[in-house]
Amino acid sequence: xxxxxxxxxxxxxxxxxxxxxxxWDVPRPAPSRLLTLWxxxxxxxxxxxxxxxxxxxxxxxxxxxxxxxxxDPNGNVPFxxxxxxxxxxxxxxxxxxxxxxxxxxxxxHRTSSGGSGVERAIAQFTNVADDxxxxxxxLRNSLAHDFSLVNIPPDRTGRVRRRKLxxxxxxxxxxxxxxEWPTSDWNPRRPNRGGxxxxxxxxxxDLVEQAVHEVRHVYTAGALRIRGDVNxxxxxxxxxxxxxx
Numbered sequence: 001x002x003x004x005x006x007x008x009x010x011x012x013x014x015x016x017x018x019x020x021x022x023x024w025d026v027p028r029p030a031p032s033r034l035l036t037l038w039x040x041x042x043x044x045x046x047x048x049x050x051x052x053x054x055x056x057x058x059x060x061x062x063x064x065x066x067x068x069x070x071x072d073p074n075g076n077v078p079f080x081x082x083x084x085x086x087x088x089x090x091x092x093x094x095x096x097x098x099x100x101x102x103x104x105x106x107x108x109h110r111t112s113s114g115g116s117g118v119e120r121a122i123a124q125f126t127n128v129a130d131d132x133x134x135x136x137x138x139l140r141n142s143l144a145h146d147f148s149l150v151n152i153p154p155d156r157t158g159r160v161r162r163r164k165l166x167x168x169x170x171x172x173x174x175x176x177x178x179x180e181w182p183t184s185d186w187n188p189r190r191p192n193r194g195g196x197x198x199x200x201x202x203x204x205x206d207l208v209e210q211a212v213h214e215v216r217h218v219y220t221a222g223a224l225r226i227r228g229d230v231n232x233x234x235x236x237x238x239x240x241x242x243x244x245x
Contacts, residue, residue, distance in 0.1 A: 009220075010036060015043050019054055022236075029236050031226040035103070037240065039219055044245050053245040057098060060241060062212060065091040065205065075209040083202040084173035086143065092208040093140035096121040099215060102230070102239065106223040114161070116140075125214040126207060131164065132179055138165045139199055149196075152188050168196045175200035178207060 010018070015037065022033040041056040066073065069088035070081040077083045100117030105124045112123035113130050118140050122133040142151035153165040168186040175198065182195025218224045226235060 010040055012043060015040050016045055019043065019045070023054070023240055023242075027233065029232050031232045031235075034232060034236055034239075035219065035224060035226055038102070039216060041240070051245040052242055055241045055243075057239040057241070058095075058102075058212075061091060061095045061098060065095060065208070069202070069205050071205070071209075075205075075212075077202065077205075082173075083205060084171070085201065086147070086171060089139070089171065089199075089201045089204055090143045090147070092205050093118060093136065093143065095208055096136070096211065097140065099125065099211065102227065102235070103215065104225055104227050105215075105218045106225065107218070107221075121211060125211040125218070128178075128207065134161070134164045135167065135179055135197060136199070136204070138167045139169055141165075142167070142169060150188070168194070170196040170198045172198050172200050173202050175203065178203040 018033050018037055022029050022037060037054075038056045038058050041054055041059050044051055044053050062075075065071075065088055066075055068085045068091055069077070069083040070085075071077050071083065097117040100119065100121035104120075108124035109127060110123050110130075112119045112133065114120075114134060114137065116137050118137040119130075119133045122128050122136065123130070128136075138151040138153075141153075142148050149169040149171070151165060151167045151169070153162050157165065163185065166186065166188065168191070178200055180198040182197055184194050186194035186196065215224065226232060
């Protein structure tokens with residue numbers, strides 16, 4: 001088993017130094033520094049020309065998801081708040097996609113059977129099983145592509161995977177479990193027959209919040225890396241935002 005070096009959360013001053021030495025005019029940014037910034041932004045920085053705010057795609061998407069689902073800054077749903085948001089569900093599924101495409105764990109919970117970012121993130125940073133991960137990937141496709149509750153995969157998809165991805169969904173809130181399976185498979189050729197797969201959107205948000213917590217836990221243990229198939233310079237271009245504060 002590899003040994004993991006414990007890390008200490010950086011101070012704001014250290015984060016500001018990382019910004020100066022990593023985000024501005026650096027042709028080959030160090031992956032470890034990019035990873036730290038992705039996890040520990042935002043930061044407000046005073047400049048002679050005025051204050052700026054530097055954000056990461058992780059923080060920006062997580063903040064927007066929490067706002068859309070009436071969660072507090074720690075990701076919790078206050079008593080009486082309504083967290084049943086389709087838009088929030090899309091955001092949380094996109095956040096899983098981001099995690100699965102951006103980073104990898106050196107000690108994943110399991111190996112994903114699918115190559116999507118959603119499935120990779122779920123496999124590496126949650127205890128959710130493979131069939132449930134495929135189901136959530138299908139929900140991501142149905143909502144992200146045309147904000148619908150139907151997912152029909154391309155014809156080129158393998159037979160077994162195609163069956164698992166072909167879904168009619170119902171989104172709920174207040175269920176006892178994340179996914180409730182239909183008693184019979186839904187078939188788009190007979191759309192009025194078969195059952196819908198129910199997904200609880202509040203529990204979906206809880207799952208992604210837990211995944212983000214696990215990403216940070218793995219980072220603290222020294223076992224988080226930027227994916228090896230990603231160009232760090234390109235990774236930087238797509239994951240950091242600077243604007244006037």
